Amino acid sequence: MSNYILPLLTTLTRQVKANFVNKTHQTEAVQERFLLTLLRRYQNTELGRKWGLREIRTIDQFRDRVPVLPYSSYEPYTERIFQGESNILTPDPVVYLNLTSGSTGSKKLIPVTKRFQNSLRGANLTSMGFLVDALKTRQRQFGKLLITNSVQLLGRTPGGVKYGPASVGILRMGKFLYQQLFAHPFETLQPGNSLARHYVCLLFALRDRTMRGMIANFPMLLLRTASYLETYAEDLIRDLDKGTIANWLDLESGIRSQLEHQWSAYPERARELRDILNQEGRLTPKRVWSDLSFVATARGGTSDFYFQRFPDYFEDTPVFGAVYSSAEATFSIYPDVDTDGSVLAIESGFFEFVPQDQWDAEHPKTLLATEVKVGEHYRLLTTNYSGFYRYDIGDVIEVVGFYNKTPLIVFRYRRGGTMSATTEKTTEHHVTQVMQALQQEFDVPLEDFCLTLSESIITPHYLVNIELAPGQRLDNPQLFLTRFDHQLQQANTSYAVKRTDNYIPAPRLRILAPGSFAILRQRQLERGVPDSQLKFPHISNDRQFLAGLKVLEEVKLPGDSDE
Template sequence: MNSPFLGEQLENPGLIHNCQGLVIAKPMQMLFIAAFIFGVPTVWLLVLLCCDICNRSKGQTRSFFSLLSHYLIHRTASLQSGLQRQGLEQSTKNILQVQQSTLQHRIRRNRNTEYGKLYQFSKITDRETFRNLHPLTRYDHYEEYIERTSKGEENVLISERPCILSRTSGTSGSYATLLNTKETMNDFHQAFGVVFHSMLDVYPRTRNLQWTAAFYYSPDWTKSESGIPIGSNLPSLMTSMLKLTMYSTPAAGFEIATEPEALYVHLLFALKDRTLGMLEAHFASTVYHSFALLQNKWEQLIEDIRLGQVNPKLKITGDVRLKLEARLKPDPQRASELAAEFEIGFRGIARRVWPHLNLVLSVDSGSHELYGSHLKCFYCQGVPIYSPVYAATEGLIGVNLWPGKEKRHYLLCPHSMFFEFIPVDLCSEEQPQTLFLDEVKENELYELVITNASGLYRYRMGDIIKIVGFHNQCPVIEFKYRLGQLLNVRGEKILEETFYQTLLRTVSLWPGAVLLDYCCVESGLLGSFCGSSDPHYEVFVEIKGVRNLSEDQRYKLDQCLQEDSELYQSFRRKGSIGPVRVHIVAPGSFKELMDFITANVGTSCSQFNMHRILRKKEFLNFIQRKVIS
C-alpha cells in the first residue's frame, strides 16, 4: 500500500518528512559531509603519525602497539620537559625572589615543630634574620631529632612524616641518616624533565624510538621502628619511571635486588637488541662495572642468547625467571654476531655491538671521573657521556644544561635549596660569615651551605665548589672536592683532585700501564703496622698492562707529588714526611671493596661514591688483603 509520504520521498529523495511534517537532512548525506570535513584531516594525521613512528623506529621489529606506546610517552615527556625547562629559566631570572620564597616556604611549613619553636622560626622574616637567628650546622646537630623521627615521633624536625630515610655514602669518613620528604623527591622529578629537554636538544637522535638499557636494580629496603622505608632516594625515585615502555629489560628484571644478577639480566636483554639507543645508570661506576661483568661473562651471555634462556645458575626467584624467559627466544644469529665482536676484544665494544648507540646518561664527575674516563677511552669510545645532575642524599643541587661540554658544569636549582656560601679560606671557622646566591663571584671557591625541604637548615655539606659563570642571574658551578677528602699527615693538605691528577701523570710514566682504580690511606691508620716512623701515604692501585713495578717506578709517584705540591716537597726535604708507598692489588679488588663498604654501611651500590681516601681500619684491612705486589 502506497503512502503519500513515500511518494513524496521518491519525488524528492534529498528530503525526509516525519509524521509531524518536519524536514531533516538525509543521514547518509550528513555522514558524508562530516567524513569529508573531519575524516580526511584525521586520516592525514594518522598517516603522518605512522610515518613519524616508522622514521623513529630505526628498523626495529617491535610491535606497532609497543612503538606507539613508546612514541606517545616520549612525546608527552618531551612536552612536559619543555615546560619544566621554561620554569627553570624563569626562576634563574629572578633569583632573589625565588630564593626568598623558597626559604620562607621551608620556615613557615615547619615553624610549629619542636625544632621550629626552639629556633624561633616565627621571627624569621627574611634571609638576614634567618642567618642571624640560626647557626651553621653539621650532622651531629640533627642526629637526635632524626633518630626520634625515625622512631615515629611527629612534629619534631619537620611537620610531615618523611617518605624515606636515606644513608649517605660516607666519603668524608662519617655516615649519616637523613630524612627525605615528597618535596625533595619532586625536585628530582623536575630535574629529570630539564635533563630530558637538554638531552633532546643536544642529541636529537635520542628522539628515536630505541630501547634504553637501564642499569638499575631494586634496593634492599628495610624499615625503621615506625615503618618508614630505609634506602636510597635515587633508586626509589626511578621506580615509577621504570614502568614506562622505554627500557630494554622487562619490568620483572627490575625486581632483582642483588647487583650482579641484576646487571647480568640488564646486559642480556641489552645485547639482544642490535638497535639499542642509550645506556643509563645513576653513576658511571655502574656502567663501568657492567662492562667489566660483560668482559668476564660474555661466553655465558652469548649462550643464553643462543638458547633463549636466563643462565640457570643465576640466583633469581622462579617467578622472575619465568617472566624473563617469556620474553626470550633463541637467537643464534645475534649470538654469532656478538661472539665475533667479543673475540676481537673490548676496546670500543659498545659502538661495535650497538652501532646505533647515541649516548651514555650517567654522572661521571667527582669520584666517578675515573670510571667515566675509562668508559670514554676504552669500552665506549666514540659515544658521548652526559653527566646530568649534581645531587646528594641531601637532595638536588644542580642540573647540567650543557651535555656536549667536556667540563661538567651544573646550574644551581634555586627552587630546590636555599643556598649560602662560605669562602674557602674561612672553612676552618665554626661560624664564618656566609654569602648569598647573588653575592658570589666567578672563579672563586666556596663551601656549599644548604637549607633543604627535609629538615636541614644552614647545613654545611662539606662540598667545595667553584663558581665558573652565571646563567641569567644564577651561578653555574663545578664540583671540586669534599673537605674530608684530602691527605694531611703534616698539614700539607693534598686535595683529592690534586692527588688524582698527579697519579694519572705518574701512571703515564709506567710503560703500558692503565689506571683502573685507586685509593689512599694516611699511615696513621696503619698504627704499629705502618713500618716507618715517618708519616706517609699508602696508595693502592688496580692497573692493567703491567704485572709488577720496580722500586724506581713506584718512587715516580712521590717525585711527581713533590713537583705538584711545593708544601709536600718542603716536608719531604725536611724529612718530616716519608715517601709514598705504592701497592698493586688484584683485578676486581675495588669492586669487592665497594661491595664490602656498602654491606657494612647499609647503603646501596647504586648510590655509592668510591672512598678515595680510606678512613676506617676495616676498609684498609680489606684492601690490604688484596695486595699482590
C-alpha cells in the same frame, strides 16, 4: 617505548628546562622566594617553632637566627621520625627515608615527603631537557636506556615508613615513568644478587639494538657493567639464542619465574652479537648498541679518574652528569654533555656558600649564589624540603663560571676527606689530578688506586697503592713514583713545602695483585653498602684499609731506607 610517550616526555622536559633557564636570569629573586615559601610552610614543625621561623622575614634574619649545622645535629630528630613521630622536621607526612650508603662516612637518615620528592623530580626533568637538546645539536637521539640499580627496600620503620638508598626510593616512587624509559623490564632490578641483576638487565637490554643510553650513579659502576658484558658474552648470546635465563644465576625463584614469563628467544639478535664477538674478540656497549647516544653518571671529584678508561668501552659516546646530588639534596643540574660545570639547582633548595677564610669559624659568614667568585672554592650549605636548614654536607665545590646569573659549580672533594702525614691536607682532588696525569704520561691504565699512610705515627710516608688494568705492565715503576712525588708537589703546595723540608719522607709505590680492588669493594658490600652506591675512596687515613691484600712489588725512591 610507546610511540606517543617519548615525544610527550621530551616535549615536557624541554618545557621544564626552558622555564628553568628563564629563572637563571632571576637567581636572587628565585632563591629568596624559595626560602620564604619554605619557612612559611615549615614554621609550625617542632624545629620550626624552636628557631622561630614564623618571625623570619628576610634572608639576613634567617642567617642570623638559624645556625649552620652538620647531620649529627639532626640525628636525634631523624631517629624520632624513624620511630614514627610526625611534624618533627616536616609538616607533610614522611613517605620514605633515604638511608645513605655509609661508604665514605656514617650512615644518615633523610626524611622524604612528596613535596621534597617533587622538588627533586623537577631538577631531574630539567636535566633531561638539557640532555635532549644537547643530543639534538650533535645529531644524536634520546631514547631507551639501561640501568642496573637495585629496587630492593632495606625495610620499614616501626612507624611503617619504607626506607633504603635514595635511588631505590626514586625508582620505586617514579616506577610508571621509569618503566617507560628502561630498555628492560622493571622486574630486572629486583634481584638481590648484584651479578644476577646486572646479567638480566643486560640480557633484556640486548634485545633492543637501538638502545640509546646507559646510567649509573658513578663511573666505576658503568665500567663494571661493561666488564660484565665482556665477561659473560658467551652466556648472554646463548640465552638470547635459546630463550633461556642462565641457570647458574643466583635468582630468587619468584623473580626468575617473573622474568622467564617475559622472556623468549631472539636468535637473529644472537647471531648479530656472535658476529661482533668473532670479529672484535669481545662485546662492548658501543659495538652491541651502535646507536648509543650517551652515558650518564657523576662527574667531578674522584669520578674523573675513571673517565680515562671510558673510550675503551664507550668510544666517543658523550658523558652526561645529569644532576649533582646526594640523599639530602640536589645541588646542581648539568646543562650539556662532556662538561663538568653544572648550574646551581635554584628551584630545589636555598643555597649558601662558605668561603675558605670562614671554614674554621663557629658561625661562618656566608655568601649567596650571586655573590660567589669564579675560581674560588666554597663549602656548600643547603636548606630544602627535607627539613634541614643551612645544612653542611661537607662538600667543597669550585665555582667555574656563571650560567646567566646562576653559578656553575663543580664538586671537588668532601671536607674532612683529606690525608696528612703532618698538616699538608692532601685531598682526593689533588691525587685524582696526579693519577690522571700519570696514566697519560706513562700510557698505562690503572684498575684503581688508593693512597694510605705507613705504620709510623711520627714520620709516616705516603703509600701509593695501585692495581694495573688487566694485561698492563709498568716498565719503570721508580720513575712513576718520582713523577708522582713531583706532580703532587705541583698540585698541593703544602705537600711540596713539607717534602722539601723533610717533614714528610719520600713516598713509596705498592703494586697490588690483580683483583685487589675487587676484594676491597666486596668488603664494602659485606659491610652493607648497596652495590649501586659504592664510592671508592682514593685516600684513606685507615692504615688497615688495604690489610690482607697481596703486594706484588714495593718501590722506593733513591736514598729511601727503612732506618
